[in-house]
Amino acid sequence: MISILKSQLRTDLLQRRDQYKKTHDLKDTGKAILQSLLSAQIMACDAIVGGYWPVKSEVDVRSLLAYFYEQNHICALPVVQASKMPLLFRQWGPGNLLVSGIYNILTPDDDAPLIIPTVLFVPVVGFDSQGNRLGHGEGYYDRTLEKLRENHPIMAVGMAFDCQEVDSIPRERHDQPLNYIITPTQVIEIKR
Numbered sequence: 001m002i003s004i005l006k007s008q009l010r011t012d013l014l015q016r017r018d019q020y021k022k023t024h025d026l027k028d029t030g031k032a033i034l035q036s037l038l039s040a041q042i043m044a045c046d047a048i049v050g051g052y053w054p055v056k057s058e059v060d061v062r063s064l065l066a067y068f069y070e071q072n073h074i075c076a077l078p079v080v081q082a083s084k085m086p087l088l089f090r091q092w093g094p095g096n097l098l099v100s101g102i103y104n105i106l107t108p109d110d111d112a113p114l115i116i117p118t119v120l121f122v123p124v125v126g127f128d129s130q131g132n133r134l135g136h137g138e139g140y141y142d143r144t145l146e147k148l149r150e151n152h153p154i155m156a157v158g159m160a161f162d163c164q165e166v167d168s169i170p171r172e173r174h175d176q177p178l179n180y181i182i183t184p185t186q187v188i189e190i191k192r
Contacts, residue, residue, distance in 0.1 A: 032184035050117030076115035131190030132169035145176035
């Protein structure tokens with residue numbers, strides 16, 4: 001039953017996100033998200049930043065990654081190993097060679113060092129104020145966060161547009177919560 005609710009909600013939220021991308025200047029949105037993130041003062045000076053290469057209408061965090069790279073943070077992008085497996089992260093910097101990975105998502109090549117992030121920017125389809133996240137339904141980020149959290153602290157930061165917020169995201173036992181949600185206009189800290 002929950003999976004059906006999630007599927008219906010996902011369809012609606014993807015339409016909202018696609019519409020937002022069509023009607024807003026995304027350069028301004030990216031700047032606003034960076035300002036929200038910086039104003040929150042949640043990034044440790046030694047944070048190892050895991051990001052993602054945006055697909056379709058996901059929030060584009062490439063300018064955030066470039067900013068933190070310029071601030072001497074180690075940055076990394078995810079690599080899909082295989083279906084039902086946690087993501088790996090390989091070091092990334094502006095101008096590094098990227099290759100087409102699974103799902104045709106650009107990733108660092110196999111020569112880039114493996115990295116374990118301490119802060120992970122997470123794409124979202126939808127979110128609620130309790131830190132629940134709805135993704136694309138494949139479970140990659142839930143498996144990844146679960147694995148990373150088994151071994152060390154990690155701060156999961158959902159990156160979203162304001163239109164992606166809903167009152168409640170149906171939650172299943174395997175769903176991993178976010179620590180923060182950053183939008184162009186707000187920073188939501190999840191206290192647990």
